[in-house]
Amino acid sequence: MGGLPRLFLVIIFGAAAASWVVEAQPQARFKCSSEGKTCRSLVDYSSPNETTLGHIQKLFNLKHVLDIVGANAFPSTTRGNRTVGKGQIIKIPFQCRCANGTGLSNKTPLYTIRKDDTLSHIAMGVFSGLVTYQQLQALNNIPDATLIQPGQKVWIPLPCSCDQVDATDAVHYGHLVARGSSFQQIALQYGTTQDALLDLNNISDPKSLQAGQIIDVPLKACSSSTVKNDSLDYPLLVAKGMDTYTANGCVKCSCNNAADNATLQCEPSQVKPYKWDTCPSMLCGNSTIGNVTSAASCTRTICAYAGYNNQTISTALSNESTCSAPTGSGASRNSLQGWGWNHLLMPLYFLFCLSFLVNSNATCP
Structure with a gap:
């Protein structure tokens, strides 16, 4: 087979493989029933190349690099020139909006198309699979995915939610699943339960979890009444x-x-x-x-x-x-713990006393 036909097959096969990867990755759909509500959310971003915090800040249209610094608990002295390694996970804060039963970033970030960009490259190569090219095409009302122009702006719809969890406000976090992770491990790490994660993500089989998948993880949060x-x-x-x-x-x-x-x-x-x-x-x-x-x-x-x-x-x-109020469960738990030790030590004490009395005519200490 000649070099040109072989090259043609490689290109075709490569494109098909790339499409398969995009299709195989489950699209993140976060439930959001609080119609019209806006809130703060988070999502994991795995940089496809070595970059800086400043570049990521601009990519996601964040006001300042301090937005990233706070979300990742970096020292306040961290600057935009801090290096981010290839594949390093950075939590991205953004404004979420609920509409039609789902949550998406509130018309941000906007990405400016460059020469030779494709929707597939933007979805996978720039935003690391946080969205699919089908989402980009549908939500940006692009009739033909092959007809995009440099300078054109496209909305990157990040998954999110504003719903309460167990009647409590929570920050919904789009967690990037690492290879070898399980729902049980993720639940333990973030202080929730496997059942809560399965329900939030509308998943019935915990074994269906895939590396690289974005799942909704509710994080406990602090609020201010003032x-x-x-x-x-x-x-x-x-x-x-x-x-x-x-x-x-x-x-x-x-x-x-x-x-x-x-x-x-x-x-x-x-x-x-x-x-x-x-x-x-x-x-x-x-x-x-x-x-x-x-x-x-x-x-x-x-x-x-x-x-x-x-x-x-x-x-x-x-x-x-400033005083912690005692709870019934805590008091009961402490009482049970005390009961357990007292009842364990008392028999040992009487055995000691008995042995003491047998071997001497003294009274039990």
């Missing part, structure tokens, strides 16, 4: 173990508490703001956001972050409980 509903970052919900930089980078809010509906802890970020030359006042009287203004038994009052707009940062005095 943030006003007209604030540009409302509602403010941050996943456990993560931070967010808000108010144009002036405020850092962290979720360090494992409890459901834990209070978000906010403080001045100590980093250079963006969009503002300097950070506006963040005072409650003489106290700064995050500082305790007064304390009493089991209660303290702090200067809390209450949101921002284009000109100012709002604050509010907030009372917080």
Whole structure:
């Protein structure tokens, strides 16, 4: 067979194989019944090549590299020139919107088509399979997938959800399944259950999990009751173990508490703001956001972050409980543990006493 026909077959076979890979990858469909609701979500991005945080920030149309820094709990000193290795996982925060029973990123990110791009390359080679080329074609109303032009912008519809889980707010995380993972392992890692993951992802057989698949994992989160509903970052919900930089980078809010509906802890970020030359006042009287203004038994009052707009940062005095309330289950568990040790030691004690009495005429100590 001549060189040209053989090359032709290789090209055809390669294209067919690439199409098979795209088709074989399950499309991520996150349930989202809260019609019209918007929220913060996360998704894993595996970089197809060595790159930088700054490049990823621009690719996903994020306001600032601090968005990535907070979502990945990087040090606040991390800059956009930080190297990201090929295949390294970076959590991407974005705004989600519920519509028609599913959740997708709220018309972001927008990708500008370059020369020689194809929808398949954009889906797999640029965004690492977070979307399929069929989604790109359908949701961008492209009649012919082969007729796209350089400079044309296409919406990259990232999977997400805003639904509560067990009547509790959660941050829905598009988790990239690693090779060898199981639903049980993922559930254990992120503090949920296998049944919850199967239900959220509409999967009946846990053995059907595939490496490279994006699944919906609900993360426990902290919220703030002081943030006003007209604030540009409302509602403010941050996943456990993560931070967010808000108010144009002036405020850092962290979720360090494992409890459901834990209070978000906010403080001045100590980093250079963006969009503002300097950070506006963040005072409650003489106290700064995050500082305790007064304390009493089991209660303290702090200067809390209450949101921002284009000109100012709002604050509010907030009372917080500092004493942990005993729970029935916890008390019962401790009682049972104590009961178990006491009843184990008592027979040993009497045996010791009996032996002591037999071997001496003294009384039991």
